[in-house]
Amino acid sequence: MNIAIPILTFSKAGGHRVLAKLASIWCKNGHNVEIILCYESESYFPLDGKIKITHLRGKSVFDNLGKIIEYIHNNYYKYDVIIANQNRTSFYLFLGCIRHMNFSKCYYYIQAYEPEFYSFGFTKGLDNFFKVYAAISYYLPLKRVVNSNVYLNYKNLQAKRVVYPGIDLELYYPKQLTFFSKRIKIGTIGRNESWKGTADVCRAMEILKSEGIEFDFYIAFVDFDTIPHYFVKPDGDSKLSNFYRDMDIVVAACKGQYGAIHYPVIETMAVGTSIVCTDYYPSSEENAYKVDGSSPRQIAEAIKHIIYNKEEAINKRVQALRDVQQFGWPVIAQKFLDYLKEDEI
Structure with missing residues (x-):
């Protein structure tokens, strides 16, 4: 053809x-x-x-x-x-x-x-x-x-x-699903467009910090003025998959056209990292922690829930890995x- x-x-x-x-x-x-x-x-x-x-x-x-x-x-x-x-x-x-x-x-x-x-x-x-x-x-x-x-x-x-x-499931392969870092690592993809939700994620991190939650925060690609954090540029699928795999939690707070597919969501699922996200396919209550992207408080509460309920988070990781094979x-x-x-x- x-x-x-x-x-x-x-x-x-x-x-x-x-x-x-x-x-x-x-x-x-x-x-x-x-x-x-x-x-x-x-x-x-x-x-x-x-x-x-x-x-x-x-x-x-x-x-x-x-x-x-x-x-x-x-x-x-x-x-x-x-x-x-x-x-x-x-x-x-x-x-x-x-x-x-x-x-x-x-x-x-x-x-x-x-x-x-x-x-x-x-x-x-x-x-x-x-x-x-x-x-x-x-x-x-x-x-x-x-x-x-x-x-x-x-x-x-x-x-x-x-x-x-x-997605390349050979490159976006899963880590040990039961693993969590001693000091929780939270990551997000930085984007300037307001509907991408990075500013809301940063505000959620500020809430967590104000409440005394200990964690390391990572922003990829586009940096933001927020709490102390690590800024990285994981260019290319190999580095990007490693970035997602190295995180304990990834937050994807994009807004609009809900029900569509958002790459950070399926990539995070594929590597076995917990995902906090807005309503993008194939996220569900069984495989993700779904939030209102316009609510930093909801994002912060979802992250705290993961930290204090790791067994539930592991079960969701297992289901997410099953659900992402279709891609x-x-x-x-x-x-x-x-x-x-x-x-x-």
Whole structure:
């Protein structure tokens, strides 16, 4: 099968991580994969060496737009499948195929409800435009595949197929599930966006410190001004998996689009560390400590509960490890490939 994936540029975003892994697995399984780039860049995530990378190198934003549309149009019959994964590239795919009047090979892999992302000032005054732009993309005649059950019927987004994001279960392997450090280690992923919840986690740590709870606090990637803590940059899956494994408790307090999949949650579950999190799949009362991400007090109370009830925490770790097996990359990649081979979604 010949598969094309048009993207704007490579980045450290989780969506590109998923595409890189899917493309690499498909390539290793004998399929031809081409990644088409609007802007020249290098992949942060490992790619199989057989993947073809096409840099279009336009002179401006509009030149790039024209080049990728024309490239898709000219090479339309070369591909069996073309996959867009972001609202802008979905329009590029649509416009590149419209003159052929055939969208049977056009897929749109949706990894979040993107209109809600334009509520945080990312686009410097153009938020309302891009909200509408992203929302309209879900009406394009592309075969929609979403990465979580919550998006099958979410506002104006409708889909019929789900392919979860995956994790490398050989790399994110579990530690001894009964282990806790003598001095509890609590970790979180630092992100500047308010909806990522890092500031709320920091406030929870301040509550714990004020109550005399002894612990070490670790923030990864983006530092925050809070209580004394360790700041680390575990770049790459190997270091990141070690970071999660070294913690006794990880807190993931992201807000919004609840029921979707949040990488820190499934990665923490996979390595056997206790997870305190908001309502993201597959967290439940049996495998996690679920909290209101806007409540530092709830986060602090959940952490204290773990510290004083370790036997319960161990049981939840065991269940979490069972529940996370569904995210293994070979299963995920094959499921997506099976969908691509079907005539209609």
